[in-house]
Amino acid sequence: MADSSLVIGFDLGGTKMHAAAVDTHGHVIHSERCKTLAADGADAVIDRMIGLCTRILHELGPRAADVRALCVGVPGGVDDERGIVDTAPNLGWSQVPLVERLSGALNLRVFLDNDVRVAVVGEHAYGVGKGTRTMVGIFVGTGIGGGIIVGHHTHHGGRGVAGEIGHMTLMPHGPRCSCGKRGCVEALASKTAMLREVNKLIKQGWTSRVPKLMRKHGSEVLTSSVIERALDGDDEVMVKVMRDAQYYLGLLAGNLVNALDPEVIVIGGGIAERLGERFVGRIRDHAYKHFLVQRDREKVRIVPTELKDLGAPLGAAFLARERLQGRLDSAPGPRHGTASWPGPSA
């Protein structure tokens, strides 16, 4: 008999939340999204999460009875075994018993993981990485998050903390990173780093429309849409800052290829979703130059996300099934994510 079971994959982002009921083939049956409004506090956000899942269950009608589990990708560090969000700085959360709250209200099995890792799993299961043995995801947002797939499975490492590629040091005496170290790629190529460089160049006398565009959008942070508009207008500051970021991301990708020789590197996050090849092309060119072994270099696909903001819900749904079945990836233990990461679609 065909397996009619469904799972809900949930992407809890710093600015919005997005959940999808997914069948065994990775097809989205119904999805819903709403704003996170993290400033309202953890209780209000959890109530909103419950409301979003309830709406999905309602829309599913009689098929709601087929829903077996829920997996949430959280922008921070989680302890899946204890069902607790350790820290999610962008939500202002610390030690939040999320599983207990959700499973009590929804009467479902609930699992937790880091949002970037679930997005990487999504691209591996259903997107650009389908069928690959070795894959790396680099997600560029306010921070830089990542995930590594080896032998078809997420590589967690001995302490469960692997994949923090945003904190690879590229410039030991470079700018300070959110983690306290200097010259991490996150401090050189994230949107936070790009904004710092934009402001630095403006102070040096360069002219740029970026501050005006940010005011127009009512934004204090550099958003992907502001970046796109500035680039469309050939803003000399944005063009330079973007090229520098692409150079560092290319170095990062080249280093990762020399270490892991993956079949695919997927570049995700808001900028990659919006700009696609326009963002990734130069990253790939720089990366190729840093491959130690140049033979067959085009075999390493360095490509933008295919699933865009559906990557995290689909990946979370995939992990929910794996954990229900007690597969390898469900090995217990803490899964700490990039603390500064606001979500792959931010």
Ligand SMILES: [Zn+2]
């Ligand atoms: Zn760092």
